[in-house]
Amino acid sequence: MNGGRTAPRRPWIPPLVLFVVMIGVWYAVSYLLLSPDRRFLLPPPHAVVQVGFLDAANRAELLTGLRLSTEVALIGLAVATVVGVALAIVMAQATWIERSLHPYLVILQTIPILALVPLFGFWFGFGFFTRVLVCVLIALFPIVTNTLFGLLSVDQAHHDLFTLQGAGRLARLWKLQLPAALPSIFTGLRISAGLAVIGAVVGDFFFRQGEPGIGALIDLYRGRLQSEQLFAAVALASLLGLAVFLAFGALSRRVTDWHSTQDGGH
Amino acid sequence: MVLAQTIGAALSFSGVGKRYGDGTEALSGIDLTVAPGEFISVIGPSGCGKSTLLRLAAGLTTATQGLVERDARSVGYVFQDPTLLPWRSVQANVELFGELNGLPKAERRRRADEAIALVGLTEFTRRRPHTLSGGMRMRVSLARSLTLEPELLLLDEPFGSLDEITRERLNDELLRMFGARRFAALFVTHSVAEAVFLATRVIVLSPRPGRILAEFHVPFGYPRPGEARFSQEFARIASQVSACLRGPLT
Ligand SMILES: Nc1ncnc2c1ncn2[C@@H]1O[C@H](COP(=O)(O)OP(=O)(O)OP(=O)(O)O)[C@@H](O)[C@H]1O
Ligand SMILES: [Mg+2]
Numbered sequence: 001m002n003g004g005r006t007a008p009r010r011p012w013i014p015p016l017v018l019f020v021v022m023i024g025v026w027y028a029v030s031y032l033l034l035s036p037d038r039r040f041l042l043p044p045p046h047a048v049v050q051v052g053f054l055d056a057a058n059r060a061e062l063l064t065g066l067r068l069s070t071e072v073a074l075i076g077l078a079v080a081t082v083v084g085v086a087l088a089i090v091m092a093q094a095t096w097i098e099r100s101l102h103p104y105l106v107i108l109q110t111i112p113i114l115a116l117v118p119l120f121g122f123w124f125g126f127g128f129f130t131r132v133l134v135c136v137l138i139a140l141f142p143i144v145t146n147t148l149f150g151l152l153s154v155d156q157a158h159h160d161l162f163t164l165q166g167a168g169r170l171a172r173l174w175k176l177q178l179p180a181a182l183p184s185i186f187t188g189l190r191i192s193a194g195l196a197v198i199g200a201v202v203g204d205f206f207f208r209q210g211e212p213g214i215g216a217l218i219d220l221y222r223g224r225l226q227s228e229q230l231f232a233a234v235a236l237a238s239l240l241g242l243a244v245f246l247a248f249g250a251l252s253r254r255v256t257d258w259h260s261t262q263d264g265g266h
Numbered sequence: 267m268v269l270a271q272t273i274g275a276a277l278s279f280s281g282v283g284k285r286y287g288d289g290t291e292a293l294s295g296i297d298l299t300v301a302p303g304e305f306i307s308v309i310g311p312s313g314c315g316k317s318t319l320l321r322l323a324a325g326l327t328t329a330t331q332g333l334v335e336r337d338a339r340s341v342g343y344v345f346q347d348p349t350l351l352p353w354r355s356v357q358a359n360v361e362l363f364g365e366l367n368g369l370p371k372a373e374r375r376r377r378a379d380e381a382i383a384l385v386g387l388t389e390f391t392r393r394r395p396h397t398l399s400g401g402m403r404m405r406v407s408l409a410r411s412l413t414l415e416p417e418l419l420l421l422d423e424p425f426g427s428l429d430e431i432t433r434e435r436l437n438d439e440l441l442r443m444f445g446a447r448r449f450a451a452l453f454v455t456h457s458v459a460e461a462v463f464l465a466t467r468v469i470v471l472s473p474r475p476g477r478i479l480a481e482f483h484v485p486f487g488y489p490r491p492g493e494a495r496f497s498q499e500f501a502r503i504a505s506q507v508s509a510c511l512r513g514p515l516t
Binding site: 165 | 345347352363395
């Protein structure tokens with residue numbers, strides 16, 4: 001069926017095995033490869049948990065940072081979604097609009113937004129607004145392109161159906177193009193969600209004022225050689241990315257359950 | 267598209283030809299008038315322009331020659347594929363046309379319920395298309411086209427992909443609806459038996475570019491009992507249509 005590949009019966013087992021192996025390698029490097037005075041380069045997992053998460057004060061600091069970064073990422077993603085879908089809708093109306101906007105989107109995608117963070121800070125201050133702005137700019141492109149693709153790849157036969165009923169642009173958009181584009185929109189959302197987390201965490205490196213997010217904490221711990229906390233912060237940041245990715249995957253499957261199995265469309 | 271009020275026909279083609287942008291000549295010299303209450307079957311080899319004929323009738327494409335005139339308050343079109351919206355339930359799919367035409371909610375619900383009952387899918391109103399069989403999807407598409415009580419119904423091989431039994435049942439259902447509503451119908455099919463059983467008139471098209479080769483009148487009235495399929499008269503007309511379709515023996 002699927003190119004000779006067999007699907008395991010319990011799909012969570014292989015990743016779990018790999019996880020155990022990686023923890024094993026981690027311990028091996030910590031204890032066998034690194035001498036005790038250099039062990040701070042890779043503290044063993046239990047030390048990371050103990051110092052980073054079980055110590056109440058450290059945990060509070062980490063969780064506050066995580067909350068701030070999550071807020072920045074989610075608000076940035078929400079704004080990017082609204083703006084991105086709106087842009088795609090505008091671009092879908094006429095080829096000349098699409099053609100005139102497209103180069104600028106590509107530029108937006110190719111310039112390293114993170115390298116511009118100091119500039120944005122210079123203009124808008126290093127506050128919440130700028131943090132969100134960075135996330136929006138980083139997350140925008142995949143949403144626009146995927147939504148546009150979805151809006152434009154509606155079946156001709158479905159368009160004919162609406163044409164026959166004399167449907168206007170608005171009815172076509174609401175009742176045909178947007179619902180048909182939902183799976184593509186979610187594909188974009190999933191990519192952008194990961195990017196928004198990167199924007200929130202990495203952008204944070206540059207924000208020295210105000211409450212520190214998880215990125216600022218990572219930088220702080222590195223500077224102070226607090227390696228257990230550093231690893232705990234890195235793990236949390238990774239978990240945030242993973243959680244966002246999984247959440248959007250699940251949401252997408254719920255909302256577009258007709259998609260993977262559809263051939264009733266035509 | 268011009269209104270055909272002057273001629274009292276639901277649909278009329280005069281000298282219609284269609285050449286697509288890439289130079290493909292799909293139809294040529296079509297003269298055809300469909301009066302209200304007439305059921306016309308169109309039969310012809312694959313690629314001879316049958317779908318094109320319906321698209322012209324619906325105004326989805328324009329003739330490159332001649333004139334297409336139409337006088338119908340509302341046109342129903344059953345495409346070759348079901349073209350259901352996969353994210354909508356059966357009920358919502360059937361209500362779509364009413365929605366697009368601004369019918370009040372209660373009214374479009376009533377019409378949808380009626381149409382769904384007509385095609386025998388009342389138990390499945392909440393299902394999504396991907397959970398239905400091909401035949402059921404086609405029936406949903408048929409129900410949808412009936413909600414606006416069309417004066418002209420265009421059907422493009424609606425039952426082409428179905429098994430013989432389902433097909434005959436849907437033929438009977440379609441005739442029952444035709445008996446009740448007496449719309450004008452243009453019905454494309456590949457099946458000689460189906461063409462003759464349904465129609466007041468059968469039109470045979472030539473290979474591309476499609477021209478009208480012959481016309482056969484079917485002298486049975488409506489309601490037309492299923493047994494008519496096995497009558498001698500029926501067999502005689504069917505064999506004539508079939509012979510015409512095969513063309514002169516060489
Ligand atoms: N949009 C198009 N552009 C160019 N050529 C087309 C287009 N649509 C149809 N044709 C051509 O016109 C001819 C008639 O097509 P049409 O779909 O009307 O045939 P048909 O009789 O419905 O065939 P079938 O029985 O297989 O459905 C074919 O040769 C087809 O390739
Ligand atoms: Mg066809």
